[in-house]
Amino acid sequence: MKKAFQLKHVHTLLLVFFCALVSPIFTSCGGDDGPDDPTDFLIGTWRVQGAEEYGYIQDYTFTKDGKITLIVSEGGDALTNEASYIHYPEECQIKIFTPEGEIFFWTYEKISDTRIAVLPKGDSEFLVLHKL
Numbered sequence: 001m002k003k004a005f006q007l008k009h010v011h012t013l014l015l016v017f018f019c020a021l022v023s024p025i026f027t028s029c030g031g032d033d034g035p036d037d038p039t040d041f042l043i044g045t046w047r048v049q050g051a052e053e054y055g056y057i058q059d060y061t062f063t064k065d066g067k068i069t070l071i072v073s074e075g076g077d078a079l080t081n082e083a084s085y086i087h088y089p090e091e092c093q094i095k096i097f098t099p100e101g102e103i104f105f106w107t108y109e110k111i112s113d114t115r116i117a118v119l120p121k122g123d124s125e126f127l128v129l130h131k132l
Contacts, residue, residue, distance in 0.1 A: 041113050042087055042094075046129035060129065062087075068096060094118075 048058040056074040070081045086095045096104040105121035114131040
């Protein structure tokens with residue numbers, strides 16, 4: 001009886017040792033696998049969907065350093081405006097500050113990683129933006 005107890009005990013110890021040996025395989029992660037920044041999806045260039053139908057292109061480029069550039073192209077002419085922004089991902093809001101001191105509030109709904117519907121404060125229609 002004592003021998004059976006010892007074998008059972010050794011079996012348990014081997015199982016614990018095996019689990020301790022294998023567990024790092026399941027829990028380790030690479031150096032770049034940190035938590036995702038929820039604002040990363042916003043970084044890049046977004047085009048207003050449907051603007052081409054009216055003869056112009058309207059692009060917004062968001063950068064990680066809080067800058068936003070608006071480029072409106074019509075025919076061969078392009079108008080560029082730069083501003084800064086703060087993104088509040090928890091509230092799905094973007095606050096835009098122009099060099100002239102104007103502040104714009106956007107509320108958005110994330111449709112996918114490459115598509116958002118934006119409602120500028122005071123407007124009644126959403127702009128659908130798709131990522132280029």
